[in-house]
Amino acid sequence: MRDEATFRVKVGLAEMLKGGVIMDVVTPEEAKIAEDAGAAAVMALERVPADIRRDGGVARMSDPVMIKGIQEAVSIPVMAKARIGHFAEAQVLESLQVDFIDESEVLTPADHAHHIDKWPFKVPFVCGATNLGEALRRIGEGAAMIRSKGEAGTGDIVEAVRHLREITGEIRKLTMLDEAELFVAAKELRAPYDLVRKTAQDGTLPVPMFCAGGIATPADASLVMQLGAQAVFVGSGIFKSEDPAPRARAIVEATTHYADPARVAAASEGLGQPMQSLETRKLEESELLAGRGW
Amino acid sequence: MIVGVLALQGDFEAHARVLTELGAEVREVRVPADLEGLDGLVMPGGESTTMTLGIEREGLGDPLRAFAATGAPIFGTCAGLIMLDREHLGIMDITARRNAFGRQVRSFEADLDFPDIDGPPVRAVFIRAPWIDDAGPEVEILAEVDGHPVAARQGSLFVISFHPELGDDTRLHARFLEDVRAR
Numbered sequence: 001m002r003d004e005a006t007f008r009v010k011v012g013l014a015e016m017l018k019g020g021v022i023m024d025v026v027t028p029e030e031a032k033i034a035e036d037a038g039a040a041a042v043m044a045l046e047r048v049p050a051d052i053r054r055d056g057g058v059a060r061m062s063d064p065v066m067i068k069g070i071q072e073a074v075s076i077p078v079m080a081k082a083r084i085g086h087f088a089e090a091q092v093l094e095s096l097q098v099d100f101i102d103e104s105e106v107l108t109p110a111d112h113a114h115h116i117d118k119w120p121f122k123v124p125f126v127c128g129a130t131n132l133g134e135a136l137r138r139i140g141e142g143a144a145m146i147r148s149k150g151e152a153g154t155g156d157i158v159e160a161v162r163h164l165r166e167i168t169g170e171i172r173k174l175t176m177l178d179e180a181e182l183f184v185a186a187k188e189l190r191a192p193y194d195l196v197r198k199t200a201q202d203g204t205l206p207v208p209m210f211c212a213g214g215i216a217t218p219a220d221a222s223l224v225m226q227l228g229a230q231a232v233f234v235g236s237g238i239f240k241s242e243d244p245a246p247r248a249r250a251i252v253e254a255t256t257h258y259a260d261p262a263r264v265a266a267a268s269e270g271l272g273q274p275m276q277s278l279e280t281r282k283l284e285e286s287e288l289l290a291g292r293g294w
Numbered sequence: 295m296i297v298g299v300l301a302l303q304g305d306f307e308a309h310a311r312v313l314t315e316l317g318a319e320v321r322e323v324r325v326p327a328d329l330e331g332l333d334g335l336v337m338p339g340g341e342s343t344t345m346t347l348g349i350e351r352e353g354l355g356d357p358l359r360a361f362a363a364t365g366a367p368i369f370g371t372c373a374g375l376i377m378l379d380r381e382h383l384g385i386m387d388i389t390a391r392r393n394a395f396g397r398q399v400r401s402f403e404a405d406l407d408f409p410d411i412d413g414p415p416v417r418a419v420f421i422r423a424p425w426i427d428d429a430g431p432e433v434e435i436l437a438e439v440d441g442h443p444v445a446a447r448q449g450s451l452f453v454i455s456f457h458p459e460l461g462d463d464t465r466l467h468a469r470f471l472e473d474v475r476a477r
Contacts, residue, residue: 002404009401012421012460015305016339016372038347040303040340075392076341077422099398099422122399249351256302256324256348 010124010144014208024048024235028073037248041077044070049106049153050236059107061089085111094123101125105292106152118142130163132170136191149290150213155277157214164227174200216274218254218267225258242272298323298332302348304340308459312467326357334367334474337374367450367473375453386451387430394425406437418456
């Protein structure tokens, strides 16, 4: 008996990406550079978050031609983004056979109340989260991977750190609760009770947790891995930097050796200028992306 | 008994957890010095291009070939199977076809009968899995899907294109540890 697209098969691909770096790319050439630098997967999109932020307007799913070009250029998994709640974009991405769909706050939301029901899809989904309740709601909807949201396109790691600490701290608190208290915790987290209970028992999220949003340097990758992320997404941080290929290789190396400061130091040498960055605290409320998602 | 798990990228922690549950002492392997004194090695699943580049960067190619030449048991799963083939480390006399079953939408789980594993079939999880396109005369094929070999043995080398570490069936890891103990 052969079963495709079981939840275990979906989470299985997330498991395979652990310890790796997933890089945003906008052309087949960039995808090849990413693959040759050791990326575990690429995220195919028309504009990296820094440019989406700069351009403003409505950000949507990418042109299928661009996604197909990238699928042909590399043999590693190819991910693509759909707008929050835009299940038709997700259906299109599934028909293109992308390997993972990111229901992403980086694009303009298509629904202000509902996320995509991810269970009917054969392609696994990754969703962003800023706290444990949000993460468990997304898993309840069928997400096979959770990533911190961070604040995409800034090159500022502070929000990703906040989200990772929020999630891991809340998990630690859950593990201290007794059975009666878990019902209250589920209510307060606004998350499915079964997932709250499982998380409390295991002391970890039911699916892999990766970090995204603001990673620009090898040391950033080491920081978030030490804070409990199991792999990293790098959006604008590579191809908006002065010299993308060496920086891409360096972030891959630092992700493998995140616990060895001497190796992170060696990887950090002579990389040129990182991406042009924005301090998140100086952004207007309306410019923040992490608040998108419900 | 110390068993290494190649930890450059991939689901090495899942393997380490299963091996630890089965009573093995586990060491993560990232640099050649980590291979010192190991009794066996697991090459985990993950992205084979990422692992190939990592092996190159760390100078692990020759040390891994030397380790295999000692006859120490090596268990390669998915990307680990690919790493061991003729076109990568050249340790095993097989040629793997990457992503042979297709993209992620074609990933699947299925029951597999295994010749030297007692009990019910093994529930095998295939993630963008490879199969073995060609195998030399010393390679014994252990299991197939759609007529394509997905598990094989050659002396101390044991390879499968799926992921027992993602389920709760520990029999294949236990089988590998028997080989490690028997040495």
